[in-house]
Amino acid sequence: MSVLARSVGNAFRNKVRSAAVVAVLAVAIGLALAMLVANQAVGAKVQELNASVGTVLTVNPAGGQGFEGGGEPLTPAQAARAAGVPNVTAVVGTKALRLRNATEAAAQTAAGQTGGPGGGFGGPGGQSATLTTSLTAAVDAGTLGNRNQETGTTGATGTTQPVRSLPITATGIGAEVDSTGKALELTEGTGLGDYTVSSTKALLGTTLAEKNNLAVGSTFTINSTTFTVAGLFDAGTAFGNNALYVTLPAAQALAELPDELSTMIVTVNSMENVDAAKSALQEALGSDKADVTQGQRNLETAVSSLDSVKNISFVAFVAALGTAGLIILLIMVMLVRERRREIGVLKAIGARNRTIGLQFVLEALVLVALGSAVGAAIASFASGGIASALVSSNTSTTAVAGRGAGVPGGTGFPGGGAGLPGGGVPGGGPLGGASQLLTSVTASASPGVIAAGIAAVFGVAIIGALVPALLTARIRPIEVLRGE
Incomplete structure (x- = not known):
């Protein structure tokens, strides 16, 4: 029997325990992926704001604005x-x-x-x-x-x-x-x-x-x-x-x-x-001759708030990823201890340490693969809500701090438009147009982000499984057989 086939069979040897492990891993991996998706979405919004609204100045004739006022x-x-x-x-x-x-x-x-x-x-x-x-x-x-x-x-x-x-x-x-x-x-x-x-x-x-x-x-x-x-x-x-x-x-x-x-x-x-x-x-x-205005002067505070959300989501992603790795480590250490006799017999009949260690690593990856499949489904449904909750809580805090700032009078048509169709950046809230832009963060579990997150999960899982796999090298067949 090949090492891969034996590893897959061992992963389902105890179906109840395997199902429990997969469920716990799915929650940890799902949370990690959801946080990664939220992090990417917030990061993209920060780049969008920095590259557009936050860097735009409007120049009007001095004393004039849109169809009102005077000047040249x-x-x-x-x-x-x-x-x-x-x-x-x-x-x-x-x-x-x-x-x-x-x-x-x-x-x-x-x-x-x-x-x-x-x-x-x-x-x-x-x-x-x-x-x-x-x-x-x-x-x-x-x-x-x-x-x-x-x-x-x-x-x-x-x-x-x-x-x-x-x-x-x-x-x-x-x-x-x-x-x-x-x-x-x-x-x-x-x-x-x-x-x-x-x-x-x-x-x-x-x-x-x-x-x-x-x-x-x-x-x-x-x-x-x-x-x-x-x-x-x-x-x-x-x-x-x-x-x-x-x-x-x-x-x-x-x-x-x-x-x-x-x-x-x-x-x-x-x-x-x-x-x-x-x-x-x-x-x-x-x-x-000219009035130079920045329609979103308080956007820096808003972007700072989004940066905080980005940092929080990244820390949460790392923590969930570490939790998944720790689960794998503890499960595999337990399995190595349970199978000491089996490991000793395999060594006695000529199996090498590398082959036995690889078997345990592959077994761990089978469990992680199942947990990742379920976790990806969880992330696809939960990432939007998590991102919205994180952004809403930070936006509310920023809004309280910036209440009354607003967009300074607008920079275009009468009524505070921005000189172009659409009336410019929406104003009127504590953050002016920034409040609408902040709450428009859309988190979608794109295949690329999910694939990157699962790759990170597998990397952590391999590290977590290597430690107990290396412990198999310390098991001596003579000691195991003597105890039988």
Whole structure:
């Protein structure tokens, strides 16, 4: 009989004990794998935050924000200066537009009515005229929208102004990124290609496209220009999906302001350099020309909280792994003692120490393999809950510490948006947008992570089984047979 076959048979010699050992190992291994999955998920989220939201600065005209305030517009020359600041890796210029439904705008003009706060004929951001579109807004005005647009009030002509639809947010962008500097998440279609050249392609929010019965390849108009839908995106909010993107030169041409920018999104190479880069940007652009803000200033506290979760999950993984190794060690020591006579007989008939030791190691690995199979199933179900519990507890602590910080006023459209469709990073909570980003940690037991964890388990199991396997070398056949 081969060593492997004998090892498998010995593993099931006492079925009740083997089942108990496998059950205990499954719990330890399952916990270890779940902690490893949680560790990987939190680590990935930390990298995501460090590489995107936490390293993004927004530059607005000094005294202006979105469609409000005053001051002088930003220019491409300022964007070039910003790109030359140390530790700055990317500068993306934007041009914000507001679009009114063409039919509605024509009716208002015929009635001699001017636009209200929702988008008057003076044009947002210093535009020469209101831009019109064939699109209809995907969001109903509701109580807030009607209140903001002064719907129902008596105008200069003595007539009651009718209900008007909300404006549609359009943004010219110099790269395929959203307001946090992250790549746009397209649900259908493709991007706009070269975002630095004028194009008649556009990206629409999913609800805006649905409202207007548009799909990839459909067309619509802005003023007299026909645009083709190249792709659809999901910003995750109703406001964000009532929006569209075009290339920066296309938006500047529509606004008839070819050398103006509404905002600049500046990406810094690491969180550690954000403060220095912010100061350098402010100095390079001038405090009287530009306001530099960091929408997630308190994100460092949030990332620190996630780092704590990562460390806790790693310590728990090591502890569970060590527990599995200790179980194997104790079980195999017990088996060696039980089988002293068997080991002595094997040696007496010529079996070598190496062969006998290998038999015990393989027997231990059979038990570990069974425990790993069950443990992997446990981890696949438990890892998400464990990660959420760890993150929630630490996020709650961080939220209490950071209560009242919030996102400082927002950095884009009125109401605290970030200058792009979607309203930027969500604010309003103790951690601003960080709270939503922290609770969005998703732990999935990917095959790669599970395989790495099981490999570590087998490594520990081999070490745990080697010690009792080496004890077999100290058993002398003459002593065992003399005692019979």
